[in-house]
Amino acid sequence: MSEVYHDSWLVYKNIYESTRKKFLKKPNYSQALAEYNSLSARFRDEECHIYAAFCHVQIAAIHEILSDWSQQYTHLLKAARLFVKAEELDAELCTAVSSDCVNVMQDCFNKATKLIFEKNGVWLAGLHQTELGNCLYKLGHARLALKYLSRGVRLLEVEHFSRLAALAKLAECQVELGLYTDAIGSIDELWATHMKCAPNPSFGYGKDLLKDCEISCVLLLIRNRGYMMVSIFIIFLIIIVILKASETSPRHRLLLSMYSECNGEQQNKRSPILSADEFPLKDSALSRDQFIHFFDFIVAIQKGDTKKAKTFFVKMKPYLNDMCCKIATELICITRNNGCV
Template identity: 25%
Template sequence: MDFVDSWGELRQIVDGLKKKQFIQKPNHGQAIQQISHLATKMKDEELGAQSSICHCELAQIYSKMGDPNEERKQWERAANEMKLEEKRHHHNKSGITCPWSSDASSCYARAIKILMELKSLKLAGMVSLEAAKHSLEVESYIASIEHANRAVRLFEGERLCGTDALRVLATAQLKVGQIEALLDTLDQLWTLAMKAWWNSTPMGKEVQKEADIATMLVICNRKPRQGRQKALKQLFEKGVEFDEAGFPKAPSDSALSTSEFLAVAGLCGCVSLSQKSLAMEMYSKQCHAFFSDLCKGDFPVAN
């Protein structure tokens, strides 16, 4: 397929619709069929950005036809095509001029807006989370924060999706240095773990552990806030407890195992004393294996 010819064909179809609306009723059905065929051909040729623009055009047509659900689907398809292209080229956008913003985040935002208007809030949350993850992956952190914040609101009280959204939000906030906002998010993550997994399931403990470690890595060399963060820092500063046989054990209030508690306490102690080389050694030998991706991202900030 010659791309220039196909692009010209697309413009001819779209321009034809615009001209016909002044003379006769446009044949939207025929245009949809033709543009859909072009989108498939461009996708087969691995022209993701161009295929995305075809879906943007289709979304505009469905909007004129008063079909918001199909319009939303086309914006999502446009986002998915552009997402693959952005991952390939890391924001090296196509040089084609499009009358609408055609990056994945903007396409997702249009789809989400329609879903919100249709009161399909759970699906809007899912698309928001997908958009947040993609924006994070291509280092568009502000967009990721915007999408993740929306996902957090829409998934309020949801265990799995809510946890996932908070993790993405915390990671993006960390990347742009929004430390106070990050601490708020980690508090939310911890609270969700405590509320949603009140029966202390293994997954709940893992989320609580993740929130505690990530928080400690941020506050170990700064003054903690009142409440949970202050209590957490005091817990680690107090150190281990001892059982009846005299063996050390993690405090009963901690979700960490004894070995994990000792490793994190030692690591945070090194960080607070600015012993960077020792902290790096402890991290690689004792902590890396059980740190989540969020905690691994936190460690360079702490160090």
């Protein structure tokens, strides 16, 4: 015999009606919870993630009535992540994305964050805000994501590694929105946090982190300041102005001076065979090959030489993260269009 079909949405409505208070009749919450969980599993099997999410929203509401904050918190997170899955599936299938779904997703994450924060779960609260910001960013809501990523960074001051990851994602979001000055600040904070907390900053994961910080900071400084040259004379004038600018931090001045053509001329005067101690400069976190490729790219951008910039970009692309690739590509496009930022 074939299985009798039950309209899942009608089942949902019946369960919901059973939990409403009626005259002289107490709702059977235990039965409703079991039915909601069963229905949620059915919706997930059918890849109806948004309906499964609403089941967990109702489960969380019942646990709130029962004063069970732990289960309420758990199911709010389940609902939020199912809403994310629904949005991702809509984006993948190029179907219309419901703004209401995005709003309910934010509401679930924020309620879960509030619950765990009130129980002194500051680290978890920060993780949830960062997770929400990251999800919104991936779904194309960078402006919305910004406030949650910023909030996550503040809450994650209690844990070093989570804070580093949150700062990196915040900087990426700021670059996407064209907030280059803010992105520089986030990268500087990322670098300073790592240097302060890590016993050996250049060991293990720190080596790649410092490399990413150096490359992204130089690219952002050039992108933000219009540090693009069309002649050797202008190059020297701009370098002098930048080095004397009071608002430029000592670290920024050092980074810009490392990748100025003055160092390129010194390089040409040296022996053709350079040891690792001579090149790159001792203050750089890059390897010899990485430094040479990045240095040549920056000089090509400064001179407005699009062809060379593209060549060196291809060479250095394997060790660039997504954010650095985006900024470098923007610099090449600007150079091609008008020769200056």
